[in-house]
Amino acid sequence: MYGNTHLPCLFIDLEKIRHNTRVMVQRCHDAGIAVAGVVKLLRGSPEVAQVMREAGVDWIADSRLDNLARLEDCGLPRLLLRLPSPQQAGETVRHSEISLNSEAVTLRALSAAAGRAGRTHKVIVMQDLGDLREGCYDEAETLELARLVLQLPHLELAGIGANLACYGGVAPSPQNQQRLVAIAQRIRRDLSCDCPIVSGCNSAASFMLLDGTLPAGMNQLRLGASLLMGIGLNDNPIPGLVQDTLWLEAEIIELKNKPSVPENSTALDAFGHKPVFEDYGIRSRALCALGKQDVALADLTPHDAGIRIIGGSSDHLILDLTEASKRYQVGDSIAFSLGYGGVLACMTSDYIEKVYRY
Numbered sequence: 001m002y003g004n005t006h007l008p009c010l011f012i013d014l015e016k017i018r019h020n021t022r023v024m025v026q027r028c029h030d031a032g033i034a035v036a037g038v039v040k041l042l043r044g045s046p047e048v049a050q051v052m053r054e055a056g057v058d059w060i061a062d063s064r065l066d067n068l069a070r071l072e073d074c075g076l077p078r079l080l081l082r083l084p085s086p087q088q089a090g091e092t093v094r095h096s097e098i099s100l101n102s103e104a105v106t107l108r109a110l111s112a113a114a115g116r117a118g119r120t121h122k123v124i125v126m127q128d129l130g131d132l133r134e135g136c137y138d139e140a141e142t143l144e145l146a147r148l149v150l151q152l153p154h155l156e157l158a159g160i161g162a163n164l165a166c167y168g169g170v171a172p173s174p175q176n177q178q179r180l181v182a183i184a185q186r187i188r189r190d191l192s193c194d195c196p197i198v199s200g201c202n203s204a205a206s207f208m209l210l211d212g213t214l215p216a217g218m219n220q221l222r223l224g225a226s227l228l229m230g231i232g233l234n235d236n237p238i239p240g241l242v243q244d245t246l247w248l249e250a251e252i253i254e255l256k257n258k259p260s261v262p263e264n265s266t267a268l269d270a271f272g273h274k275p276v277f278e279d280y281g282i283r284s285r286a287l288c289a290l291g292k293q294d295v296a297l298a299d300l301t302p303h304d305a306g307i308r309i310i311g312g313s314s315d316h317l318i319l320d321l322t323e324a325s326k327r328y329q330v331g332d333s334i335a336f337s338l339g340y341g342g343v344l345a346c347m348t349s350d351y352i353e354k355v356y357r358y
């Protein structure tokens with residue numbers, strides 16, 4: 001059925017990602033907001049970056065320099081999302097045009113590296129709005145860093161930004177977005193500078209685009225999960241977008257009727273846990289060639305709603321097919337949708353093939 005495709009395989013539907021990107025870019029541009037298309041979930045895939053560019057994103061963004069290095073020819077300015085370390089200053093100015101920052105020592109290193117490379121590097125200074133990941137917690141420090149960027153010879157102050165809903169579970173709100181806009185205005189006034197970009201949030205702010213609650217002056221969103229999976233805050237589906245953009249298929253290698261409770265279970269499982277069992281009687285059980293080494297089992301949801309994931313080990317996934325919607329055979333493939341972490345794991349596993357659907 002799949003020609004030369006080896007299973008397990010992650011399928012990536014580029015037309016669905018194109019649809020999601022077009023819809024979100026339209027909504028953002030209508031609201032005066034530029035879009036940084038974030039490709040880190042798909043390991044900086046050049047194919048996906050090209051689709052995003054064609055669908056109208058203004059920047060391409062990734063958290064890792066290794067990924068951005070592969071996107072040199074993507075035709076868009078590259079934004080580094082994870083704060084660079086001082087040691088990475090040279091690579092940062094080589095592989096990105098703009099980066100998010102919150103440390104003076106790194107800014108000095110970036111300016112020096114940009115000078116050596118004969119370039120100007122753009123900087124977005126990060127403000128922590130309470131989610132407690134990156135950014136200056138005090139506005140005064142954000143202002144000081146903006147001042148430092150203006151003083152350093154090879155840096156340009158592109159703007160300020162904030163991230164939310166990644167660590168602390170703090171949702172974007174009209175209040176925290178307005179606070180960021182106000183800080184940008186204070187920087188423009190007190191430091192007599194442009195500070196053009198106000199980069200408010202990630203896909204978690206998608207719902208605010210629809211209900212019109214993003215404040216004027218917030219003019220950039222960094223969007224990954226919404227474009228790639230159609231999801232926003234709390235992984236909720238975003239209206240008008242599709243969610244079935246990515247799926248994993250694995251092959252059945254054994255199919256037999258067996259009891260649901262082992263005989264004389266006294267030992268620990270392969271991962272050192274004491275297994276527990278419920279007696280459902282004799283079941284139709286399938287072994288798939290996929291395991292915890294590839295992806296956390298909790299991140300998998302079978303497309304066939306009648307299939308239940310029973311468990312697994314490093315290299316095996318055990319399914320209950322007794323109530324499946326059709327009769328399966330050894331050699332058949334079983335399809336699964338994935339959570340964000342599941343896609344990430346598949347992308348970074350050498351054992352999982354990746355195939356693009358056009």
Ligand SMILES: *Cc1c(COP(=O)(O)O)cnc(C)c1O
Nearest residue numbers: 038081163202203222223224225
């Ligand atoms: C990953 C990331 C994003 C994109 O987040 P999504 O939820 O995938 O839209 C935006 N900004 C920063 C700083 C990030 O690290």
